Structures are given as structure tokens and as C-alpha cells.
Amino acid sequence: MSLLAQVVARLAEARVGHCLIGAAALAIHGVARSTQDDDLLVTDTMVLKPGFWGPLEPSVVRSIRGDEDDPLAGAVRLEHPEQRSVDVIVGRWAWQRDVITRARTEQLPDLALPVAEVGDLALLKLDAAGPQDRLDVEMLLAVHGEALADAISARLSGLPAALEREWREWRRPTR
Numbered sequence: 001m002s003l004l005a006q007v008v009a010r011l012a013e014a015r016v017g018h019c020l021i022g023a024a025a026l027a028i029h030g031v032a033r034s035t036q037d038d039d040l041l042v043t044d045t046m047v048l049k050p051g052f053w054g055p056l057e058p059s060v061v062r063s064i065r066g067d068e069d070d071p072l073a074g075a076v077r078l079e080h081p082e083q084r085s086v087d088v089i090v091g092r093w094a095w096q097r098d099v100i101t102r103a104r105t106e107q108l109p110d111l112a113l114p115v116a117e118v119g120d121l122a123l124l125k126l127d128a129a130g131p132q133d134r135l136d137v138e139m140l141l142a143v144h145g146e147a148l149a150d151a152i153s154a155r156l157s158g159l160p161a162a163l164e165r166e167w168r169e170w171r172r173p174t175r
Helices: 003-013 022-028 094-102 118-128 131-154 161-171
Strands: 019-021 037-042 060-065 072-079 085-091 104-107 112-115
Touching: 003 037, 003 072, 003 085, 019 022, 022 037, 022 131, 037 094, 085 094, 094 118, 118 131, 118 161, 131 161
Parallel strands: 019 112, 037 085
Antiparallel strands: 019 037, 060 072, 072 085, 104 112
């Protein structure tokens, strides 16, 4: 069983809501980009506690808690020899919980798991605000077009003001 399948099984056993994000989710939504890990979004800080991942030994587990002003509550990196690493990103906001709630289950080669919807994935990328994240949003928009832009715009009312400003700036026509 893959490390991702083991992590998903542990989250399901603990009843921690989760969904696939990152490059694997991009691929499901039509954007091919390769990385060396799989990324999952959760909002339950239980995953940051020592011992939570115990059943996955001998995986290497590194957990980081976010500061009060950090946009994330933390992250966990799980590694196992000869397998893709898994990063569990711990969100802290209600809108991130909504991303998990809206995720749709997709069948991957060795498991079925919830995957962030394309509009939510774009918003997560926009919120992360790194150079690769911005390119990912551009590629999603190139594949999904104005329907994606409209879906993102429709969700702005429940988002942090900074993320709303970022999207509006992104969509402003250049002169």
C-alpha cells in the first residue's frame, strides 16, 4: 500500500476531513506538473499531535505548527523509503474547511479520495501566493477558461479580504 493510501486511511480512521491538493490535484483537473510529493489539506490540528501518525511507522514524520499570524495552522511531512512523500497541510480558516466539504471523490490507481474542486484549488494556490502557485493558477485558467474565473468570483464573499483583493488584482485588465 502506498504511503498516500496509508495516510488517507489514518485520516479516515480518525475521522479527519481531508482532500487532495497540489500537483496531483492539478493533474486531475487537466494541468500536468510533477513533484516529488502528494499534498493533502486538513483543518483538524489533531494531526499535529505527537503520536497521531504512530501506526505509520517506520515513516519519518516531521510536524510544524504555524504561528498566530501564519496563514496555516501547521504542516506534517511523512516520508518512507522508496515512496513519494506526503505533506499534510493544516488550514485554519472556515473557507478551507469548505474546500474539504466540497471536494469530490476521485478514483486514483490505488485508492479513492476526495480531491479539491478546480475553483477551490485555484483559490488555495492564489492564497499560497508563491511564484509556482501563480503559474498553476494561470495554467488552470488556460485549461478551464472563464467558467473557472466565474466560479472563483462567485466564492469571493466568504474569503479573507486579502485573498479577495489578490483575485480582483489578478483579474484587472492590463492597459
